[in-house]
Amino acid sequence: MKNILILGGGYGGLKCATTLQKKLENEDVSVELISKHDYHYPTTLLHKIAVGTYSARKARIFYRHLLKRKNFSFFKDTITKIDIKNRQISGELACYKYDYLVISLGFEPNDFNLKGVNEYAFKLSTLNEALRLRHHIETKFKDYRYHMDEKDLVFVVCGSGFTGVEFAAELANHAKNLCEMCGIDKKLVKIHLIGRSEHILPMFRADLSQIAKEKLEKLGVNVVAGNVIECQKDGVVIENADKSTYEIKANTVLWTAGVKGSSVIKDSNLETRASRIEVNEFLQLPGYEDVFVLGDCAIANDRDIIHAPTAQLASQMGEYCGLNLIKLVNGEELKTKFKFKHRGTVCSIGHTDAIGMAFGKGITGEPAAFLKNFIENKWIFGVAGFWNVLKKGQFRFRSSY
Structure with a gap:
């Protein structure tokens, strides 16, 4: 049985796992998702949680509630080192082997070595x-x-x-x-x-x-x-x-002045720039066709970065990676390069006001706020379904403080 190991349950890693769960037909493949938390949370809404206008209870989506298919597993662990040559991943609780690896460990704040x-x-x-x-x-x-x-x-x-x-x-x-x-x-x-x-x-x-x-x-x-x-x-x-x-x-x-890739990348002696790995056109680690790198851990040169929000980019990387993994386990050759599709970028100015870009045009006010909420709800729907949108989604009037 081939084993796909996904490190990190953020936008990229979780989207990869749910794509595999929906579309992988080969029953002789196991998929393991590892995260230091039992739950996914939307990093795009952390500012609301910090202020107190969105509850942490609503923000959490538990991995074990999502990964229910046979041969799909979740393990709670903190990754400490990635050994590409020996195909071994070290965590605080266990070591893991893989046939295919997805690195999606997210970001860390970048303090630029400033004092204090x-x-x-x-x-x-x-x-x-x-x-x-x-x-x-x-x-x-x-x-x-x-x-x-x-x-x-x-x-x-x-x-x-x-x-x-x-x-x-x-x-x-x-x-x-x-x-x-x-x-x-x-x-x-x-x-x-x-x-x-x-x-x-x-x-x-x-x-x-x-x-x-x-x-x-x-x-x-x-x-x-x-x-x-x-x-x-x-x-x-x-x-x-x-x-x-x-x-x-x-x-x-x-x-909030900057972020960088996970320090695990740098500590694993992988070649990086600002703790990020430069990947090829298929989001693979150069020289290792069995290793994919997503989200904040990756530097993808063949993409349009104008107005590219991290969550939207990571989500598209995750879906693309999941489809590529299906091709690889089925013995197919990868031909389609990753291309980022910009579907709009919105910055909220409070719950009912925002500014952004959609379809090449600038939008402001409540229409922009509506689009912001729609984007958040679309993500929840894509990984957790309609009922979780009703329970955890963003709407015109707040439902939790």
């Missing part, structure tokens, strides 16, 4: 990290009257890409509710979004970037252009274009 980032800044890299930030934010509001420290109501977001903008907007929208519940003047809440230039959301064209900036400022977010050169226990140090520096004092700093 690891020590003092929150990151939105996992569901548990989002929950830790959520508890921290709620505590700052609930206990404000005990300490009366103005810095408890000041929030600094480092990075003006998707995650930073969506978190700042979600927090700005929800701050009104938090202040009302805790008896705090909304004017005391300060949210600073720091980016390297005036052009936030650099993946969008200039006019959409400007619209997003105006929407954020209308919500009360202070958009700052400058380089964060140090994170401190009570704030950040920012460098201007003229090399002058100043500080913003805050007791909450969120780092």
